[in-house]
Amino acid sequence: MAATQFVVNGLLVGALFAAVAVGFALIWGVVDIINLAHGEMVMLGGYTSYWVLSLVTGNAEGSPVLFLATIPVAIAVLFVVGYALQRTLVSRVIGTDIFLTLLVTFGASIAIQQLAIQAWSANPRSIQVRFADPSMTLGGIVVPKMKLIAFVGAIVLTALLYVFLQKTRTGRAIRAVSQNPEAAALVGIDVEHTRAVTFGVSSAIAGGVGSFIAVILNIQPQMGLIYTLKSFVIVVFGGVGSIPGALIGGLLLGSIEELVAGFISSQWTLAVTFSLLIVLLVVKPKGLFGQGVEQ
Amino acid sequence: MSTSDEDSRGALRSILPPEAVDRFLDTCNDHGWLLLGLGTVAAVSLPVLGLEAGYFMTVITEMFLFAILALSWDIVGGQTGYPSFGNMAFFGIGAYTTAILTKDFAFAFPVAFVLAGVAAVAIAAVIGAVVLRLRGHYFAIATLGVLLAAQQVSRILDITGGASGKILLQTPSGETFYFLFLAVLVVEMGVVYYLSSTRFGFVLNAIRDDEEKATAMGFNTTYYKTAAWMLAALFTGFAGGAYSLFNTFIDPQTAYNGAWNVELIAMALLGGSGTVAGPVIGAFGLHTIIEIVESYAVGWQLVLLGGAVIVTVIGFPNGVVGTLREYASEMDYYKHGGMAATNDDAEVSSDE
Numbered sequence: 001m002a003a004t005q006f007v008v009n010g011l012l013v014g015a016l017f018a019a020v021a022v023g024f025a026l027i028w029g030v031v032d033i034i035n036l037a038h039g040e041m042v043m044l045g046g047y048t049s050y051w052v053l054s055l056v057t058g059n060a061e062g063s064p065v066l067f068l069a070t071i072p073v074a075i076a077v078l079f080v081v082g083y084a085l086q087r088t089l090v091s092r093v094i095g096t097d098i099f100l101t102l103l104v105t106f107g108a109s110i111a112i113q114q115l116a117i118q119a120w121s122a123n124p125r126s127i128q129v130r131f132a133d134p135s136m137t138l139g140g141i142v143v144p145k146m147k148l149i150a151f152v153g154a155i156v157l158t159a160l161l162y163v164f165l166q167k168t169r170t171g172r173a174i175r176a177v178s179q180n181p182e183a184a185a186l187v188g189i190d191v192e193h194t195r196a197v198t199f200g201v202s203s204a205i206a207g208g209v210g211s212f213i214a215v216i217l218n219i220q221p222q223m224g225l226i227y228t229l230k231s232f233v234i235v236v237f238g239g240v241g242s243i244p245g246a247l248i249g250g251l252l253l254g255s256i257e258e259l260v261a262g263f264i265s266s267q268w269t270l271a272v273t274f275s276l277l278i279v280l281l282v283v284k285p286k287g288l289f290g291q292g293v294e295q
Numbered sequence: 296m297s298t299s300d301e302d303s304r305g306a307l308r309s310i311l312p313p314e315a316v317d318r319f320l321d322t323c324n325d326h327g328w329l330l331l332g333l334g335t336v337a338a339v340s341l342p343v344l345g346l347e348a349g350y351f352m353t354v355i356t357e358m359f360l361f362a363i364l365a366l367s368w369d370i371v372g373g374q375t376g377y378p379s380f381g382n383m384a385f386f387g388i389g390a391y392t393t394a395i396l397t398k399d400f401a402f403a404f405p406v407a408f409v410l411a412g413v414a415a416v417a418i419a420a421v422i423g424a425v426v427l428r429l430r431g432h433y434f435a436i437a438t439l440g441v442l443l444a445a446q447q448v449s450r451i452l453d454i455t456g457g458a459s460g461k462i463l464l465q466t467p468s469g470e471t472f473y474f475l476f477l478a479v480l481v482v483e484m485g486v487v488y489y490l491s492s493t494r495f496g497f498v499l500n501a502i503r504d505d506e507e508k509a510t511a512m513g514f515n516t517t518y519y520k521t522a523a524w525m526l527a528a529l530f531t532g533f534a535g536g537a538y539s540l541f542n543t544f545i546d547p548q549t550a551y552n553g554a555w556n557v558e559l560i561a562m563a564l565l566g567g568s569g570t571v572a573g574p575v576i577g578a579f580g581l582h583t584i585i586e587i588v589e590s591y592a593v594g595w596q597l598v599l600l601g602g603a604v605i606v607t608v609i610g611f612p613n614g615v616v617g618t619l620r621e622y623a624s625e626m627d628y629y630k631h632g633g634m635a636a637t638n639d640d641a642e643v644s645s646d647e
Contacts (some may be wrong), residue, residue: 015630030485032435034432034435038539075510089605089609092609093608093609095348096339096612097473097612098431098432099372099378099431099433099435100612101377101431101559102380102609103378103557103560103564103604103608104605104608104609106557106604107507107561107600107601107602107603107604107605107608108556108605109601110554110557110598110600110601110604111600111601111602111605112598113544114594114597114598114600115598115599117594118595118598121564160515200470216528225443225553226443229439229440229443230438230553243644246620267450267451268451269647270447271444271447271448271451274440274441274444274447275440277436277437277440278425278426278437278440278441278444281426281429281433281436281437281440282437284424284427
């Protein structure tokens with residue numbers, strides 16, 4: 001029974017990891033960049049929600065509806081941040097050495113994180129959402145309502161991205177650039193703009209997830225790198241550019257972490273995640289991908 | 296834009312002719328041992344001439360420390376072409392080795408210091424065998440994972456003092472560390488300079504330029520990569536081993552510092568990666584800037600670091616030494632009318 005409870009907890013949190021990883025995988029697939037500042041987008045999204053809510057209610061507390069209303073703001077702000085990040089920094093190193101692209105995004109990650117510490121201090125914060133009855137029991141399994149809302153929210157964001165990529169004109173342009181940038185440019189797609197939109201959309205989803213994380217866990221300026229690395233683990237699980245793959249990878253990672261926390265100790269979850277990352281890279285560096293990515 | 300650029304280049308040429316730069320670089324190259332000796336004498340004479348233990352000695356000692364770290368990173372990152380984001384893992388292993396041995400087991404510092412290097416190399420052999428099979432994104436992220444996993448483990452274990460770390464009170468004097476870090480740096484520069492003209496050094500550069508061709512030529516690249524990785528770990532472990540007592544305090548955040556890892560990459564790039572002098576020059580330069588910022592605006596030095604990394608990578612990826620070398624070979628290039636005259640591998644490969 002305990003194991004079922006852990007798995008349920010893991011699935012609830014895992015959907016959030018998955019939604020972060022989907023954006024990470026999208027940037028990797030379309031722009032061919034590992035965005036080490038992706039976790040910072042989660043952090044900034046959380047802070048956006050936090051400050052908007054504080055502005056409206058005076059402190060970071062509110063009803064569920066009020067909280068949900070802050071999420072579009074976080075999404076909009078982070079779209080702009082992501083778009084600008086690509087246009088100002090990342091576009092300058094595309095096509096150079098892989099290592100330089102990693103370093104630029106790592107530099108951006110450090111700068112954003114440290115600016116956040118300067119602006120908002122390093123203390124963890126969280127948003128309090130008031131419920132009359134915070135959790136419910138389904139067949140002996142306790143499900144906190146807020147986690148359920150976050151789960152649904154993350155799935156909705158992921159599904160929206162999927163629909164956006166499949167059905168809209170911009171989404172098709174993004175997929176075209178991911179397949180062949182030169183051919184896409186030939187048929188009149190503005191490749192630079194499309195890449196920046198990809199960054200914007202991915203960051204926006206990460207920001208939306210950040211809002212949920214601010215409620216069910218907490219946020220602090222240095223949280224980003226862990227989410228970036230978790231995204232990497234998930235993408236290695238699920239495959240570059242594959243949204244269903246990332247979703248499964250995220251749910252799996254969440255479950256593994258909760259099982260480790262439940263049966264061993266919550267101290268070991270991160271160590272297990274990083275070891276899993278290394279083991280996966282060595283055992284299946286390309287094997288789980290749809291198609292192998294060169295180097 | 297291009298005309299004014301041409302004009303300024305012309306003006307620069309008359310003040311600083313490329314031939315002179317070329318001759319200067321050649322001289323430096325030919326008399327490396329002499330320059331290293333002169334640098335050592337200059338550094339040793341500072342305390343003799345009256346530099347007392349205190350703020351400035353600490354700052355200079357830190358410069359030596361960063362120069363060691365940047366040069367170690369460059370053995371694998373710049374010379375062999377495996378840019379690691381996890382070098383600081385060996386620093387942390389070294390730091391914790393001396394901290395635990397001197398505090399909990401009452402080892403003498405020199406013994407603990409040597410064992411710190413040994414421990415770092417031993418662990419590097421195991422980790423290297425695993426991560427050096429990966430390339431590109433995967434290698435970079437895997438090394439970052441190693442660093443964070445090591446940090447996390449030291450946070451959990453009891454012997455490392457957990458998240459609160461270890462305070463070390465019985466430490467040698469500041470002057471000891473000045474000479475210790477200097478000695479490690481000089482030895483490391485000597486080793487790297489010596490290797491740069493041996494078969495070993497050439498194979499490392501061949502791996503960076505085209506690993507498949509190097510393999511096809513019959514070199515066991517795994518052996519060379521692992522050896523370079525262990526050499527880097529040795530010096531990083533020494534630096535860490537001395538650092539924990541120098542700092543009198545060690546905790547997971549300082550021992551396995553991801554930001555420092557980026558800092559030392561920035562130093563190597565800024566100075567000119569793949570050279571002996573570049574990472575050292577970069578370390579001295581960037582550390583001076585960071586130190587100045589730290590004394591005027593506490594807390595902003597890491598913001599600056601992030602900015603410096605971005606500016607370096609976008610505007611200046613060849614670093615000081617690389618840019619000078621490019622400039623020096625500019626004239627040759629036109630005189631001989633082609634790429635035959637360039638001795639800069641970066642240019643050759645981009646023209647291919």
